[in-house]
Amino acid sequence: MDYFDRFAVPHPSPAIYASMIAIGLTMIAVVAGITYFKKWGYLWREWLTTVDHKRIGIMYILSALLMLFRGGADALMMRAQTAVPDNGLLDGQHYNEIFTTHGVVMILFMAMPFIIGLMNIVTPLQVGARDVAFPRLNAVSFWLFFMGAMLFNISFVVGGSPDAGWTSYFPLAGNEFAESVGSNYYAIAIQIAGIGTLLTGINFIVTILKMRAPGMSLMKMPMFTWSILITNFIIVFAFPVLTVALALMTMDRLFGTQFFAMANGGSDMLWANLFWVWGHPEVYIVILPAFGIYSEIISTFARRNLYGYNSMVISMVAISTLSFVVWAHHFYTMGHGAMVNGIFSITTMAIAVPTGVKIFNWLFTLWKGKIVFTVPMLYSLAFIPIFTLGGVTGVMLAMASADYQYHNTMFLVAHFHYVLIPGTVFAVLAGFTYWWPKMFGFMLSEKIGKWSFWFITISFNVTFFPMFITGLDGQARRMYTYSESTGYGPLNMLSFVGAIGLAIGFALILYNIYWSTRYASRNISNDPWDARSLEWATHTPIPEYNFAVVPTVDSTEAFWDSKKKGFKLFSGKIEKIHMPNNSGVPFILSCIFFVWGFAMVFSMWIIAIIATIGIFACMTLRSFEKDHGRYISVEEIEETENKLRGAK
Amino acid sequence: MKIDSSLPLEYSTEENRLKIFGFWIFLGAEIALFATLFATYFVLVEGTGNGPSGEELFKVPTLMLQTIFLLTSSFTIGLGINAMRLGKQKAMLSFFVITLILGLGFLGVEIYEFVEYVHEGATIQTSAFLSSLFTLLGTHGAHVTLGLFWGTFIILQTKKRGFTPETTNKAFIFSLYWHFLDVVWIFIFSFVYLKGMM
Numbered sequence: 001m002d003y004f005d006r007f008a009v010p011h012p013s014p015a016i017y018a019s020m021i022a023i024g025l026t027m028i029a030v031v032a033g034i035t036y037f038k039k040w041g042y043l044w045r046e047w048l049t050t051v052d053h054k055r056i057g058i059m060y061i062l063s064a065l066l067m068l069f070r071g072g073a074d075a076l077m078m079r080a081q082t083a084v085p086d087n088g089l090l091d092g093q094h095y096n097e098i099f100t101t102h103g104v105v106m107i108l109f110m111a112m113p114f115i116i117g118l119m120n121i122v123t124p125l126q127v128g129a130r131d132v133a134f135p136r137l138n139a140v141s142f143w144l145f146f147m148g149a150m151l152f153n154i155s156f157v158v159g160g161s162p163d164a165g166w167t168s169y170f171p172l173a174g175n176e177f178a179e180s181v182g183s184n185y186y187a188i189a190i191q192i193a194g195i196g197t198l199l200t201g202i203n204f205i206v207t208i209l210k211m212r213a214p215g216m217s218l219m220k221m222p223m224f225t226w227s228i229l230i231t232n233f234i235i236v237f238a239f240p241v242l243t244v245a246l247a248l249m250t251m252d253r254l255f256g257t258q259f260f261a262m263a264n265g266g267s268d269m270l271w272a273n274l275f276w277v278w279g280h281p282e283v284y285i286v287i288l289p290a291f292g293i294y295s296e297i298i299s300t301f302a303r304r305n306l307y308g309y310n311s312m313v314i315s316m317v318a319i320s321t322l323s324f325v326v327w328a329h330h331f332y333t334m335g336h337g338a339m340v341n342g343i344f345s346i347t348t349m350a351i352a353v354p355t356g357v358k359i360f361n362w363l364f365t366l367w368k369g370k371i372v373f374t375v376p377m378l379y380s381l382a383f384i385p386i387f388t389l390g391g392v393t394g395v396m397l398a399m400a401s402a403d404y405q406y407h408n409t410m411f412l413v414a415h416f417h418y419v420l421i422p423g424t425v426f427a428v429l430a431g432f433t434y435w436w437p438k439m440f441g442f443m444l445s446e447k448i449g450k451w452s453f454w455f456i457t458i459s460f461n462v463t464f465f466p467m468f469i470t471g472l473d474g475q476a477r478r479m480y481t482y483s484e485s486t487g488y489g490p491l492n493m494l495s496f497v498g499a500i501g502l503a504i505g506f507a508l509i510l511y512n513i514y515w516s517t518r519y520a521s522r523n524i525s526n527d528p529w530d531a532r533s534l535e536w537a538t539h540t541p542i543p544e545y546n547f548a549v550v551p552t553v554d555s556t557e558a559f560w561d562s563k564k565k566g567f568k569l570f571s572g573k574i575e576k577i578h579m580p581n582n583s584g585v586p587f588i589l590s591c592i593f594f595v596w597g598f599a600m601v602f603s604m605w606i607i608a609i610i611a612t613i614g615i616f617a618c619m620t621l622r623s624f625e626k627d628h629g630r631y632i633s634v635e636e637i638e639e640t641e642n643k644l645r646g647a648k
Numbered sequence: 649m650k651i652d653s654s655l656p657l658e659y660s661t662e663e664n665r666l667k668i669f670g671f672w673i674f675l676g677a678e679i680a681l682f683a684t685l686f687a688t689y690f691v692l693v694e695g696t697g698n699g700p701s702g703e704e705l706f707k708v709p710t711l712m713l714q715t716i717f718l719l720t721s722s723f724t725i726g727l728g729i730n731a732m733r734l735g736k737q738k739a740m741l742s743f744f745v746i747t748l749i750l751g752l753g754f755l756g757v758e759i760y761e762f763v764e765y766v767h768e769g770a771t772i773q774t775s776a777f778l779s780s781l782f783t784l785l786g787t788h789g790a791h792v793t794l795g796l797f798w799g800t801f802i803i804l805q806t807k808k809r810g811f812t813p814e815t816t817n818k819a820f821i822f823s824l825y826w827h828f829l830d831v832v833w834i835f836i837f838s839f840v841y842l843k844g845m846m
């Protein structure tokens with residue numbers, strides 16, 4: 001019996017038992033449902049083994065939505081707990097676990113995958129390619145992310161959640177203070193997902209640099225593609241740092257090494273540094289693609305080309321470079337001297353300059369534009385002022401000496417939500433709505449979309465603005481409760497009300513998907529928004545080969561020119577197309593990774609070793625396999641093309 | 649598959665060119681990875697706790713042996729690729745085999761060295777310095793080990809299938825990997841061992 005004790009939750013509560021039952025029942029229902037409708041074959045052929053970038057993108061987005069609701073449930077619990085002083089809804093330990101999983105889930109398993117999903121769907125289309133450079137590797141990326149996310153998510157019902165914050169500082173996350181397996185989950189689940197992300201980074205750099213349509217020089221790429229290119233460079237150079245940091249953490253926790261322990265020469269500050277050398281670039285990994293999405297949407301719905309193309313590109317390059325040299329601003333108060341703090345203060349504030357350039361470029365694009373107020377555009381317009389508030393408070397935090405005042409208060413929490421939500425979350429919601437018709441062949445309801453937009457935008461401010469005030473008043477972050485005499489009560493109650501409003505807004509998005517799937521018109525054109533870049537130049541639904549004939553490009557907005565100036569996009573004739581074969585290996589490999597991860601979390605060495613052998617066996621298999629892909633014949637392409645053309 | 653015969657076989661198809669370019673980017677990530685490990689080592693090099701320091705631990709003979717093995721193997725794999733370009737399959741295979749044997753020699757000495765350290769009471773758990781030393785060397789050693797398997801697979805495939813765009817592409821990429829490990833070793837040699845012994 002002792003053996004099984006470690007799988008028990010160390011700190012259970014009725015809510016956790018209820019979730020266990022709910023998870024169990026959902027799983028049974030899903031399996032039963034698929035079996036009943038005889039969908040296993042379909043699932044395996046069309047999704048689990050797919051290497052098509054569009055489908056992989058859709059799976060990323062579905063997982064991200066799932067994680068949005070998981071992270072959202074955590075958030076609601078936190079706001080409910082702090083809504084009134086001396087509340088007893090959650091105890092300190094549960095609160096710690098919840099803010100930890102909330103942070104990890106939202107950044108790593110919601111924001112990043114959502115962005116990677118959109119980039120999977122859109123980037124190859126925007127550059128006029130038939131798929132990414134390494135389609136099968138792309139499937140490996142997705143499944144590793146997915147398995148990492150699942151491993152992390154089972155922590156709260158099997159063995160206990162991590163509780164040392166998403167930053168997982170040492171010594172708090174060491175064995176001494178984090179006794180449960182929770183922090184093992186943190187180190188290993190993120191590691192698995194992180195390897196997937198790194199592979200994505202390599203894949204998309206090669207795709208964008210080497211597979212662009214003829215005529216599309218770098219300075220003729222759409223702005224979204226530019227943002228993705230730069231983001232993937234950040235991924236390639238930042239994620240290995242995380243890989244190492246997590247590996248050292250794993251060794252400290254499982255194999256008794258001394259990296260972050262103070263007793264034998266280790267350094268807890270080493271963790272903080274490694275974490276933020278990855279962590280600060282990470283926040284730019286999720287914000288730069290958002291900038292790209294806004295650039296596309298704003299120019300589409302202002303009916304103008306993007307103002308200041310060159311300065312947009314230069315500012316993104318500047319931001320990405322600077323993002324690697326500001327990390328210490330996350331721990332000004334942890335004891336480095338005035339000199340170090342001074343330098344990091346300056347580099348941090350410098351980031352505001354290129355960011356400001358971008359804000360002005362968007363404003364100038366809007367200036368004299370004929371603005372169409374669609375849902376994606378509303379998010380983009382709301383983004384500008386709210387994000388600016390986040391940026392300005394960032395500059396406040398960047399002043400090292402002033403930061404001693406509000407470091408680790410709710411002011412900081414307000415800052416990063418003011419950049420992350422209007423920045424990343426609004427952007428993915430806008431991009432999701434904008435590209436939805438291309439993905440699924442019908443539009444989401446604008447009416448329901450506007451309702452959710454207003455709910456989300458207003459509630460966002462109601463939730464987070466009060467935190468600026470309580471933070472300046474001294475309310476510390478990550479505290480599970482406070483006494484009545486502090487006077488924080490009313491504003492925290494307001495935050496709770498806002499959080500409920502946000503939940504309603506997100507629920508409305510789900511309702512919108514449901515409603516539009518049932519009732520929206522399927523009779524839409526290939527280009528329903530009257531947009532400007534190549535992804536709109538192909539059919540809806542997109543054939544698996546994307547473009548029957550590879551487009552030729554001679555400006556940043558060749559598709560727009562083809563509509564307005566009669567530019568000829570497709571001049572070649574149809575030839576047979578080479579496509580990669582589906583493969584089950586990425587999925588199976590990632591399942592083995594899941595088993596490996598689980599075994600590592602619980603120090604079950606024999607299983608871990610067997611799984612490691614399994615992983616290498618998959619790689620060996622791949623090395624010896626001969627797979628030259630397949631060809632789609634000209635007749636087949638013509639038939640598909642005629643059918644798709646006829647549908648319109 | 650379009651084969652461009654004006655290029656060497658390993659570059660001759662679109663897919664091959666993408667793979668080589670992708671591998672270069674991957675090496676960029678590997679540089680970031682090893683840079684982080686080196687940084688960790690430099691931060692912790694003074695953190696010897698109650699354990700021995702590098703000066704007490706490092707020995708010249710094993711170091712020289714390892715260095716000679718690895719540097720020579722980098723040379724022989726270069727010759728192997730040269731033979732491949734000239735279409736000489738036998739020569740290429742021989743050079744690859746020699747490369748892997750040298751790699752195996754390197755690994756043998758490294759394992760011997762690790763066992764020695766442990767006998768002297770210097771384990772990965774003794775101090776932060778040793779944790780970072782074993783991790784840095786171990787990561788490099790693990791890369792070499794992986795390379796031995798990978799190289800063997802490539803030899804087997806080339807033997808069976810001859811020089812095709814696929815096999816030459818793999819061999820070429822493998823040579824990039826092997827040279828990279830050599831470069832990392834030069835850094836380890838200079839900044840870990842030499843610096844530690846001075």
Ligand code: HEM
Nearest residue numbers: 283287329330348352391394395397398407408416419420
């Ligand atoms: C003008 C640009 C920005 C500046 C000057 C800035 C500055 C700062 C500073 C100085 C801190 C640390 C404060 C402290 O711990 O006391 C901080 C925290 C943070 N920032 Fe920003 N920031 C900016 C933009 C962004 C963006 C665009 C994002 C994400 C999309 C972001 C996400 C975060 C996060 C997540 C944290 C807190 C992490 C934690 O401690 O848990 N920031 N920012």
Ligand SMILES: [Cu+2]
Nearest residue numbers: 280327329330
């Ligand atoms: Cu930062």
